[in-house]
Amino acid sequence: MFIFLDNEASSLNVDSYPIEIAWVWENGKSESFLIRPEPDWTDWSEEAEALHGVSRDTLMREGSPAAMVAQRFLAATENCRIVTDAPAFDRGWLKRLCGVVGKSGPVVHPVLEAWVEALRSAHRGVSAAEDATLLAQVRMREEKRTSRKHRALPDAMELWRIWRDLRDGVL
Incomplete structure (x- = not known):
């Protein structure tokens, strides 16, 4: 089964991290989360914020804990083929997100x-x-x-x- 994935991020820098994640199963059902940055996730780009329109303050107030999002993502996508239009970026952001719970990021196609x-x-x-x-x-x-x-x-x-x-x- 395919999972269609997209992330938004703090920037496109090497230290960037996911701020929002969403996935859609083949049947059209979906899940989406804003992600509260971890204390050591400090990278931030005003240009990226201008594109996605999500401020760091909004993430701190409304974001879900990164560990909870990572666990939900890993459980929801187990045994699925994850596809995205930006695999190189999404691999890095998933690795960062899943690393919060001690897991490696999944394969992304x-x-x-x-x-x-x-x-x-x-x-x-x-x-x-x-x-x-x-x-x-x-x-x-x-x-x-x-x-x-x-x-x-x-x-x-x-x-x-x-x-x-x-x-x-x-x-």
Whole structure:
């Protein structure tokens, strides 16, 4: 089963950490959390805050404890294939989040893998040439994606919606 994931973060620096996480299961159900920074999570970018619109004060007041979010995430995504549109960044942020509870971050795959599988299941028995055409359609779909909202749940839902449409043969 695929899990469609998105994170928002304190910055894009090496010391950044996740401030918001959301995931969507194949059935469209989702979970989303603001994450209260750990005491040693001090990195902060005003530019990142301007994009996602979440202040550090908001996280301190409304965020859930990082350990609780990490435990919930690990339990909810066990035995699932996690896909995202930014695997390199999300791997680092998940490693940071899961490290709070002494766990390593899970394997994260590019969302393109899920989209290609959805297309192939909707168009079984196609030739290699047709596969290439389908892949081109997936890439066009990615380019046509609505602009990112820079909030975790709407962005994860958009990844899932594309997968669902491809799976159902709606291009």
